[in-house]
Amino acid sequence: MxxxxxxxxxxxxxxxxxxxxxxxxxxxxxxxxxxxxxxxxxxxxxxxxxxxxxxxxxxxxxxxxxxxxxxxxxxxxxxxxxxxxxxxxxxxxxxxxxTDLDDESRLPEDFWPTSTHLAQAATLLAPRFGERPPDALCLGMLAQLGSALLHHNDPEGYAQLVADEPDLPSRRLAEERRYGIHALRLTAVALEHWGFPPRMVAALHSLDDLTAPDGALLRVAFEVAARLSRRPHVPVPVGRLCGGLLTEDALDLVVERVRAEAEELRMAMLS
Known part of the structure; x- marks a missing residue:
């Protein structure tokens, strides 16, 4: 479709x-x-x-x-x-x-499962990438802010887009076609607008550039979230995402911890 x-x-x-x-x-x-x-x-x-x-x-x-x-x-x-x-x-x-991210009725269906997977994965992986776990938690938690803003402004259209494009890279292309900007870029614009640290903004801008170290932590966190999603996903070799900083065996351990612990983080953030 x-x-x-x-x-x-x-x-x-x-x-x-x-x-x-x-x-x-x-x-x-x-x-x-x-x-x-x-x-x-x-x-x-x-x-x-x-x-x-x-x-x-x-x-x-x-x-x-x-x-x-x-x-x-x-x-x-x-x-x-x-x-x-x-x-x-x-x-x-x-x-x-x-930004009403605590109102799940106004968000894409997969927003909080993905966001808590991102936040938990980024926190666990942060030391490997020379980042502070609390900063990584915040980056993962807010990375999808742009998708919430798109959904707020076009609820029916964006819900259909998400249903049509379960694969995140393909979804970003569809967002560009429909809105002239994809969700991650909108997140970066919003965080820059509110004066969040430049390092957080740079990670979002660098996500699709596999040669950019600024985006490596978030790239791997997104891969963890994708492997835990109920949607179809073809795993991307983790070494390709982070320049060899992480092995598949190490990532498997992170995936299992996120699977076990992310729901507790979601409940603490929202309830």
């Missing part, structure tokens, strides 16, 4: 402006996105802001107390929770709230 085209490309600036407008309705999340990256922000200040949104504060505390961070119920205060998960993770969770 061929996905229908639309007469004009997506207005990216309109989408970003729409999210900025939403920020006025989610003032706490917007404040956190802005303040969490400032050099002079303390955990105490961030906790004071976060306390204004009980649902978001509860998610941060639950994540800090989860087995994922090894604390298992020992985190009693919001300030301590922020110290445990890190400012970047709090900022990522605020971005999830700000």
């Amino acid at each position: 061929t996905t229908a085209t639309v007469p004009a490309p997506l207005d990216v600036q309109r989408i970003l402006a729409g999210i900025d407008t939403m920020a006025t309705q989610k003032a706490v999340a917007a404040q956190i996105v802005a303040r969490a990256s400032a050099d002079d922000t303390s955990a105490r200040e961030l906790a004071a802001i976060l306390a204004g949104d009980l649902a978001l504060a509860g998610r941060v505390t639950k994540l800090a107390n989860s087995a994922y961070f090894g604390m298992s119920g020992r985190v009693g205060s919001l300030q301590f929770a922020i110290a445990v998960v890190g400012f970047m993770t709090v900022r990522t969770m605020a971005t999830v709230a700000l």
